[in-house]
Amino acid sequence: MMNLFKSKKDLFEFRHGTKTWYFTSSQREVVHGGITYKPFVVGRGNIDDEDIDKCDTEVSFPYPMQLLNAENDDLQQLFINKIYYKTVTVTILELYKGETLVIHIGRVVQPKFDDDTNRMTLVCSTAESQQRKNILTRKFQKPCSNKIYDRFCGLDIDDWKVGITITSIGGLIVNFTVNPTPVLDEEGVPVEPPETEILTYPDGYFARGVLFKDGIFTTITSSTSSVLFLGREHFGLAIGEYEIAPGCDQTRTGQCHTIFDNTKHFMGFPNIPNSNPVNDQIIK
Numbered sequence: 001m002m003n004l005f006k007s008k009k010d011l012f013e014f015r016h017g018t019k020t021w022y023f024t025s026s027q028r029e030v031v032h033g034g035i036t037y038k039p040f041v042v043g044r045g046n047i048d049d050e051d052i053d054k055c056d057t058e059v060s061f062p063y064p065m066q067l068l069n070a071e072n073d074d075l076q077q078l079f080i081n082k083i084y085y086k087t088v089t090v091t092i093l094e095l096y097k098g099e100t101l102v103i104h105i106g107r108v109v110q111p112k113f114d115d116d117t118n119r120m121t122l123v124c125s126t127a128e129s130q131q132r133k134n135i136l137t138r139k140f141q142k143p144c145s146n147k148i149y150d151r152f153c154g155l156d157i158d159d160w161k162v163g164i165t166i167t168s169i170g171g172l173i174v175n176f177t178v179n180p181t182p183v184l185d186e187e188g189v190p191v192e193p194p195e196t197e198i199l200t201y202p203d204g205y206f207a208r209g210v211l212f213k214d215g216i217f218t219t220i221t222s223s224t225s226s227v228l229f230l231g232r233e234h235f236g237l238a239i240g241e242y243e244i245a246p247g248c249d250q251t252r253t254g255q256c257h258t259i260f261d262n263t264k265h266f267m268g269f270p271n272i273p274n275s276n277p278v279n280d281q282i283i284k
Contacts, residue, residue: 010044011037011093011100012059014075014108017215021069023061024095032095040067042119044092047104055126057104059090063113063120076120077235079111087215090124143250144268148208153248154265161243162201169237174211174228179241200225205259208247220244 010025011032024030024037025044031037045058061067067075078088092104110123138145146153163179180196206223211234219231228244248255252266 007096009095010041010103011095012041013091013093014088015090016075016078016088019069019071019073019214021067021073021075023067030095032098032100040065047092055104055106057092057106057124058121059092059124060119060121063118073236079108079120079122088122090122092124138267140269140272142268142270142272144248144252144256144266146250146265146267148248149245152265152267153262155260155262157245160260161245162199163241163243165241166237166239169239172230172233174230174237175226176228176242176244177226206244206246208249208255209245210247211242211244213242220247 009030011030012021012023012025014021014023022035022037023040025041026037026039028039029036030039040061041059042062043058043060047055047057061076063076065076069075088108090104090106090108091102093100094103104124104126106124106126108122109125112121112123113119114121149155149157163181164176165179166174166176168175178198178200180198182190183195183197185191201223203224204222206220206228209220209223210217211220211228211230212218214236216235218234220228221231222229246255246259248260250256250268252263252268252270256262256266
């Protein structure tokens with residue numbers, strides 16, 4: 001009987017939200033630990049371990065080609081449509097004689113497409129390499145420097161999300177209905193006997209907000225009480241249940257005040273001058 005593990009093979013796990021993809025550099029499928037790894041990887045670069053804080057590698061796939069998981073989700077579409085590729089994590093295992101060794105854990109930081117060689121190459125880096133990068137500090141500016149729902153903003157998206165059912169899709173225009181929600185008493189506890197209600201939201205309530213499901217988020221540019229206008233195509237969008245949450249225009253008098261009552265966390269300076277006196281005035 002042929003020993004399938006007499007040579008070393010790489011096993012790759014890609015993860016995005018709740019979705020996972022399993023591939024191998026072998027010429028045939030590899031079953032290990034109850035998981036089937038598909039033979040789609042055409043190349044892996046050397047794992048460059050420059051120091052303790054940096055470890056990079058590249059993984060190449062045929063392009064264009066569907067890279068499907070068991071649920072028929074296409075990994076390649078994440079990068080073609082630039083859908084949050086920074087949140088795609090990768091774990092690389094080395095398989096030899098039935099035993100595995102983890103040789104890389106990181107995330108995809110850049111996709112590269114080569115039409116001449118018909119390859120998509122994913123540049124993968126360890127999380128530690130990101131900690132050594134120079135980052136921008138806060139700016140002295142009129143709009144708020146926080147991102148909505150981040151730790152500085154202080155809002156929890158779970159407190160503001162709304163369950164919806166998408167009823168039709170036309171390009172970037174999505175029609176929806178709001179799902180029924182339990183009626184709550186003054187303390188936020190469902191009333192007894194249980195009752196449900198369908199809330200309504202005014203035009204523009206979800207502008208600059210997000211549509212999301214299974215870890216994939218898409219910006220809502222504007223909205224009415226039953227229509228969403230998306231900023232780009234949402235990966236895997238289909239008729240069914242999703243969640244949406246309102247956004248913020250980063251002004252103190254906008255949604256921060258009118259919807260969220262969150263001005264105590266506003267980090268802009270709306271009263272600064274429109275012009276810089278150092279540049280625009282002659283000091284005599």
